[in-house]
Amino acid sequence: GAVVSQHPSWVICKSGTSVKIECRSLDFQATTMFWYRQFPKQSLMLMATSNEGSKATYEQGVEKDKFLINHASLTLSTLTVTSAHPEDSSFYICSARDPGGGQETQYFGPGTRLLVL
Amino acid sequence: AQSVTQPDIHITVSEGASLELRCNYSYGATPYLFWYVQSPGQGLQLLLKYFSGDTLVQGIKGFEAEFKRSQSSFNLRKPSVHWSDAAEYFCAVGAATGGYNKLIFGAGTRLAVHP
Numbered sequence: 001g002a003v004v005s006q007h008p009s010w011v012i013c014k015s016g017t018s019v020k021i022e023c024r025s026l027d028f029q030a031t032t033m034f035w036y037r038q039f040p041k042q043s044l045m046l047m048a049t050s051n052e053g054s055k056a057t058y059e060q061g062v063e064k065d066k067f068l069i070n071h072a073s074l075t076l077s078t079l080t081v082t083s084a085h086p087e088d089s090s091f092y093i094c095s096a097r098d099p100g101g102g103q104e105t106q107y108f109g110p111g112t113r114l115l116v117l
Numbered sequence: 118a119q120s121v122t123q124p125d126i127h128i129t130v131s132e133g134a135s136l137e138l139r140c141n142y143s144y145g146a147t148p149y150l151f152w153y154v155q156s157p158g159q160g161l162q163l164l165l166k167y168f169s170g171d172t173l174v175q176g177i178k179g180f181e182a183e184f185k186r187s188q189s190s191f192n193l194r195k196p197s198v199h200w201s202d203a204a205e206y207f208c209a210v211g212a213a214t215g216g217y218n219k220l221i222f223g224a225g226t227r228l229a230v231h232p
Contacts, residue, residue, distance in 0.1 A: 006160075015154065042204050043207060043223065044220075049219065093160055093161070095161075095220075101173060104218045105163065108153070108161040108163075110159055110160040111158070
């Protein structure tokens with residue numbers, strides 16, 4: 001089946017620094033990737049949709065200058081949390097859309113846990 | 118607006134017992150429906166999906182779900198639960214936008230399994 005990886009799996013950083021999270025589709029080309037945020041014991045909230053070669057589409061209430069998304073290739077999307085603060089601590093999960101499977105399905109990465117001190 | 122409701126926040130069952138997790142959706146057109154499972158600290162794994170055709174869908178790990186349009190439901194079932202099924206389960210509906218589907222998730226149901 002389709003495999004999506006994320007790196008790093010966890011990161012601890014100081015307040016004010018920037019953190020980059022990578023999302024890769026390993027065995028398929030993903031023209032569209034999605035970034036979600038999940039708070040403890042809560043559901044996933046879509047942050048933005050990342051399309052290869054174009055600007056990301058952000059959901060209402062998500063600061064695009066805070067969460068920079070780049071989708072430079074068909075297998076890689078990155079999320080950069082700029083000037084991170086403790087309130088940005090969360091579990092970030094990406095997914096990739098695999099249209100080649102014949103149906104619209106998103107495959108999820110294992111997630112990245114971010115802790116901002 | 119599209120939405121997904123999972124009425125049960127937490128369910129506890131005994132190992133070997135049957136399981137049904139409820140999911141209701143609100144969507145104007147024929148929905149794409151999904152069930153995902155999430156183990157602690159992990160990403161989401163697709164259990165099964167419904168796009169069209171047979172309303173009873175078989176998935177991995179012995180799970181199945183039935184789409185009932187009249188009830189706007191897509192409940193997940195398993196005849197005999199194993200201890201390894203303890204996890205968080207999310208129902209999602211695909212909402213068409215710009216040529217692809219955004220997923221709208223329910224709040225999730227946490228399943229605990231007693232030995």
